[in-house]
Amino acid sequence: MRFLQPFASALLLLAAGTAQAAxxxxxxxxxxxxxxxxxxxxxxxxxxxxxxxxxxxxxxxxxxxxxxxxxxxxxxxxxxxxxxxxxxxxxxxxxxxxxxxxxxxxxxxxxxxxxxxxxxxxxxxxxxxxxxxxxxxxxxxxxxxxxxxxxxKLDANAPPPSYEKPLRYGQKEEIRHTFKAGPQSPPKVISLFFVLAVLATVPALLVSWVLLGGNVDHLTKAIGAAPLSHASFFGSIVAMEFVFFLYYTSWNLFQVVPVIVVVGVVTVFSGTKALGEVQTRRLAGEL
Incomplete structure (x- = not known):
């Protein structure tokens, strides 16, 4: 123990000397x-x-x-x-x-x-x-x-130096978007004029059928041969016009497109059957 005590003291002095010598x-x-x-x-x-x-x-x-x-x-x-x-x-x-x-x-x-x-x-x-x-x-x-x-000490005769603050990324004021007004319908007077013009073509169509010898006697045969096809074909045409009317008055494009797709599919399949039935009677010489 007497040997270790002076040896430990020497280590402490050496460490202190090393720290001072840094x-x-x-x-x-x-x-x-x-x-x-x-x-x-x-x-x-x-x-x-x-x-x-x-x-x-x-x-x-x-x-x-x-x-x-x-x-x-x-x-x-x-x-x-x-x-x-x-x-x-x-x-x-x-x-x-x-x-x-x-x-x-x-x-x-x-x-x-x-x-x-x-x-x-x-x-x-x-x-x-x-x-x-x-x-x-x-x-x-x-x-x-x-x-x-x-x-x-700046030069009193020269303008003081200036600088622009650098762009800092951080929270900014809320941006409120103002969207422009949606498309508006034309005046009712103009719309009514074109509606009447379209309706006026219906009597003209009927008169043309009479003058050209149109025969409505085969309507009973057509409906009897393919009632579902003819009814669906005519109904799909009326439905398509009604969809266009709704689009003009209240519906938007996202509402119209799915309905047009469904009505269009019905028109294609029913029209194929209905016109096929008419072609059959024409080839048979009934028309």
Whole structure:
């Protein structure tokens, strides 16, 4: 037991030393500067990963913001896999990353101008939070820390930037369809005129039969030879006309079609039988 106690203590010290020795990313020799369009530096401040700058850095419409630092892994200058300056809107939470150009020595430079910043961030009413993000493959812990704020100064002589909000899929207002009015019947006067015109053809048909020598004496023979066929054939014709009348007055197409199919089948079969009976008497010389 006396041997195990110091051995366990040694394991605890070793584990603590390993945890302390775990590497993490950081940076040194950091600075932020704002240069005017002509190239002269107007502002230059040193930055570090522990304490952000107390005052915002102003970025004018013709200025260029430059961030310089040296990335380090556990205190050793090294090139990371990822390095960004991230600008964030404090109200909406929108972010825009800007890539560092990093050398093998860990020296990193990022330049930002107003034309590179999204319109949504340019219209922010509060200074933008600028953070440095450094990370890489392996077990080293990445860095994501705010370092300074950026105050956007738009050109007073230019119109303010604008943008259209992107289309978002979500619940929309209910769409109520207004269907056009259905077809209406013609005036009753016109309909009555054509009905009378059709009825006027019936006497004309009867007169034509008399003038042409039509013989109604065979009606008794026809009905006696095939009563069901002749009755069904004549009835189906009357029924078809009645269906057309109903379609004209009240029925719709979906109501008419099934009835027309049934009546049409009756007309075909009964007409075949009835006309066949007439043909038989004609061939026999009775007509």
């Amino acid at each position: 590497s993490s990313w950081g940076f040194d020799e950091g600075s932020v500067s704002v240069a005017a369009k002509k190239g002269s530096e107007a502002v230059r401040e040193k930055i570090n990963q522990k304490t952000p700058l107390s005052k915002p850095v102003e970025l004018g419409s013709a200025d260029a913001l430059k961030v310089i630092l040296t990335a380090k892994d556990n205190g050793k200058a090294k090139r990371p896999h990822q390095a960004f300056v991230v600008l964030k809107d404090q109200e909406s939470g929108l972010e825009a990353p800007f890539l560092f150009t990093v050398k093998e020595s860990g020296k990193a430079v990022a330049q930002i101008s107003q034309k590179d910043i999204p319109v949504q961030l340019l219209l922010s009413t509060k200074p933008l939070k600028a953070s440095v993000v450094i990370a890489s493959f392996g077990s080293a812990q990445g860095l994501n820390t705010p370092v300074f704020d950026v105050s956007i």
